[in-house]
Amino acid sequence: MPRQVRTLRLGLEDQFAEEIRTVPFELDGERSVEVTLEHDDGAVIDLGCSGPAGWRGWSGGARRRFVIAEDAATPGYVPGPLEPGQWHVQLGLYRVPVEPIEVRVTVEAPAAGGVEPEPPGEVRDGPRASERGLPAPQGLTWFAGDFHAHSTHSDGEQSLGELAALARGNGLDFLAVTEHNTVSHHRLLPEVAARHDIVLLPGQEVTTPRGHANAFGDIGWIDFREPPASWVERVRERDGILSINHPLQDExxxxxxxxxxPDALELWHVSWFLQPTSTAPWALLARWARDVSLLGGSDYHHPRHGYLPGTPVTWVAAADRSPEAILDGVRAGRTALTRLPSPDAPALVRVGEDLVAVAADGTVLTDLDGRSRLLRGERTVIPAGRAGTGPYRLTTPAGELLAVSP
Structure with a gap:
């Protein structure tokens, strides 16, 4: 196939008319293809690709070049045979100026360049947060993890191995890898998880300009171009879990x-973590949170954040430390959230119908209706019927959020 260059002029009116633009191209027996996107730096145009057999990947605004080959692909894209027929470069008009700008798409097949190998990450060891032995229902253990993180398979800066090493080094038992609009990482997770001795949950952050949701489970790709009601339906049909992400986070x-x-809600996103005395999210979200499983997410992308995966921590009471058991615990609503994974961090968990506060001497327990009580002692049991209405939050006397329980 000869090198193809397509030039478009795109501005704000084009975004309003159609947020996703496609640039078609033909393949016929080539074993690799390379796509390059060029435009003014002031714009943010997402980049993706689909083939005759379906979706092949998405890198959003994080990349302006990708390669797909039979045996390798740029992170975010799925390698494999390049079926003959019409393919499409997918352009998401996320942020474009009022006046149209020139956008150039170049397609070369075979690819002129290759795919760089991903660093495997340094294997780390150390205690797991679950070893603190939080009180749990019989036959279950509280495992610590994070339900929102990104690698180079979308807009993160660490490879899958480097991301797993950070999570394992912070004491986590599991980590959900939730890449934007792609599942290219799913096939790689078992090997990376085994190398770093951590459970890696397959996830996809279904991403649109009007909201994001995480789809958990090895359930294939969820089409972000469809209405969100269909996301709920598709994920349930495939026995996955859908969670609405950072529902009050700015744009x-x-x-x-x-x-x-959906089945779950990211009640404690890191943006709330960074404003620990804010109660605005609580008042608006907590009544909704009564009907769904509660999750937390660091939304980790790179070390410049100044925090690690597991900020905050989501605890799941599960029968064992496996992807299936962890997701079963979420389905059953057996989750709790804490500020940190450290063994002396205050925690609030359910054991049957009772609430149990651990390492919480001098903290304040507040129910959904705003009733508060001061807790005394390193371990406090609040029997069913005496705790008020959940979800519950545990704070310092100054109002700094420490833990959440349904």
Missing amino acids: WSWQHPLTHL
């Missing part, structure tokens, strides 16, 4: 109407 807040709630 990424949830703005899609839904007639049916």
Whole structure:
């Protein structure tokens, strides 16, 4: 196939008319293809690709070049045979100026360049947060993890191995890898998880300009171009779990109407973590949170954040430390959230119908209706019927959020 260059002029009116633009190209027996995107630096145009057999990947605004070959692909894209027929470069008009700018798409097949190998990450060892032995229902253990993190398979800066090493080094038992609009990482997770001795949950952050949701489970790709109601339906059909992400976070807040709630809610996103005395999210979200499983997510992308995966921590009471058991615990609503994974961090968990506060001497327990009580002692049991209405939050006397329990 000869080198193809397609030039478009795209501005704000084009974004309003159609957020996703496609650039078609033909393949016929080539074993690799390379796509390059060029435009003014002031714009943010997402980049992806689909073939005759379906979706082949997405890198959003994190990349302006990708390669797909039979045996390798740029992170974010799925390698494999390049079926003959019409392919499409997918352009997401996320942020473009009022006046149209020139956008150039170049397609070369075979690819002119290759795919750089991903660093495997340094293997780390150390205690796991679950070893603190939080009180749990019979036959279950509270495992510590994070339900929101990114690698180079979308807009993160660490490879899958480097990301796993950070999570394992912070004492986590599991980590959900939730890449934007791609599942290219799913096939790689078992090997990376075995190398770093951590459970890696397959995830996809279904991403649109009006809201994001995480789809958990090895359930294939969820089409972000469809209405969000279909995400809920597709994920349930495939026995996965859908969680609405950072629903009140600035321009990424949830703005899609839904007639049916998904199974989970990212109640404690890191943006709330960084404003620990804020109660604005609580008042708006907690009543919704009564009907879904509660999750937390660091939304980790790179070390310049100044925090690690597991900020905050989501605890799941599960039968064992496996992806299936962890997701079963989420389905059953057996989750709790804490500020940190350290063994002396205050925690609030359910054991049966009772609430149990651990390492919480001098903290304040507040229920959904705003009723508060001061806790005394390193371990306090609040029997069923005496705790008020959940979800519950544990704070310092100054109002700094420490833990959440349904």
